[in-house]
Amino acid sequence: MVAAAANPFVIGLYTPAEAARLVRSTPEAVARWVMGDERRTPVIKAELGRSRTKVLTFRDLIQSRAIREIRFRTVPLVRIREAISVAQRSYGVEHPLSYKHRLFSLGKSILLELESRDLVQITKPNRHQYVMKLMVQTYMDEIKFDDQGRARRWTLLREGELSIDVDPKIRLGQPVVTPGDILADALADAAVSEGSIEAAADAYETRPEAVRLALRYQQQFSGLVA
Numbered sequence: 001m002v003a004a005a006a007n008p009f010v011i012g013l014y015t016p017a018e019a020a021r022l023v024r025s026t027p028e029a030v031a032r033w034v035m036g037d038e039r040r041t042p043v044i045k046a047e048l049g050r051s052r053t054k055v056l057t058f059r060d061l062i063q064s065r066a067i068r069e070i071r072f073r074t075v076p077l078v079r080i081r082e083a084i085s086v087a088q089r090s091y092g093v094e095h096p097l098s099y100k101h102r103l104f105s106l107g108k109s110i111l112l113e114l115e116s117r118d119l120v121q122i123t124k125p126n127r128h129q130y131v132m133k134l135m136v137q138t139y140m141d142e143i144k145f146d147d148q149g150r151a152r153r154w155t156l157l158r159e160g161e162l163s164i165d166v167d168p169k170i171r172l173g174q175p176v177v178t179p180g181d182i183l184a185d186a187l188a189d190a191a192v193s194e195g196s197i198e199a200a201a202d203a204y205e206t207r208p209e210a211v212r213l214a215l216r217y218q219q220q221f222s223g224l225v226a
Contacts, residue, residue, distance in 0.1 A: 011047065012058035012166075012173025019056045021221055022156065022166065022175070023065045033067050033077075034060050043067055043080055044097065058168035062143065062151040063097035073105045079123050083110035086122040100149035106131065157217050162210055164217045175217065177210045187214035 016027035016034075023030065034056055036042035044067070047057040056064065070080055083103065087096040091112060096103055104111040110123045111131055119131045144153040156175060157164040165178045175184040182204055190200035191211050201208045 010168060012061070012168030014056045014058075014061055014173065016054060016056065019061050019064055022061065023068045024221070025064070025068045029068075030056070030064050033064055040077075041081075043077055044084065044095075058166070058173050059095065059098045059151065061166070061173075062154060063095065065154070066097040066103065070103075070105055070110065073108075075105060075108050075110065079108060079110060082124070083112070083122045086127065087112050090122070090128070091120075098151045100145045100151075156221070157213060159209070159213050159216075162207075162213050164213060175221075177206070177214055180204075180206050180210065182206060182210065182214075184214045184217045187211055188218040191215055 014022075016031040020027045020030045031037075031054060032040060033043045034046045035054060044060070044063045047059050048055065067077075067080060071077070084096055087093040087103075091114065093099060093112065096112060102113040104113065104119065106121075108123075109121055109126070111119045112122045113119050121127060121129045121131055142155045143151050144155070146152045152167065154166040155163050156166065161179075163178045164175050164184050166173060166175050170176055170181050171183055176182055177184050177187055187200060187204055187206070187210065190203055191197050191214075194200045194203050197208050197211045197215075200211045204210075
């Protein structure tokens with residue numbers, strides 16, 4: 001089976017429920033975007049294929065994050081599929097939702113930022129038309145990219161020098177508190193099991209501020225999926 005050969009230390013592995021929690025959607029929606037269902041084709045091509053194990057990689061996770069943001073702006077899935085197809089066929093951008101070729105939304109249209117830094121509309125009715133940058137908004141500012149333009153790290157929350165990050169090469173891609181790479185959920189849970197924020201910080205040899213950020217993460221990213 002394809003998924004069995006995957007190396008979670010390199011690509012990260014997430015169930016639809018785990019991915020849904022991070023992108024703030026539902027497991028059913030995330031699975032449908034990445035793997036499709038009986039009635040609809042997937043919006044993106046899953047990195048591991050449409051395997052029966054239904055697991056997502058970090059790349060799938062980042063693309064799901066982008067889809068959720070575009071859908072929040074009421075852009076229909078058919079328009080997102082169109083944008084991805086045009087980006088691939090006409091501009092050679094294989095995974096436009098996970099690469100530094102950045103997508104923008106303008107109303108119900110989707111725009112692609114080219115290597116030249118120009119913006120071009122890639123959905124109807126004005127497909128291939130160049131657009132002024134001041135008219136658009138980006139949705140991937142929290143993503144860091146590698147030298148090849150691939151998404152490599154996602155910052156969920158930030159407070160001063162501390163952040164909650166998702167990196168497929170760290171802790172199997174689970175959210176961690178940086179610096180220190182402490183599992184965010186474990187640190188937040190320790191505030192309860194240890195009896196206080198200060199005791200949890202001592203147990204993990206970190207600052208109380210890190211525990212507070214982990215608690216904030218757990219509060220903000222809980223109760224969002226069924």
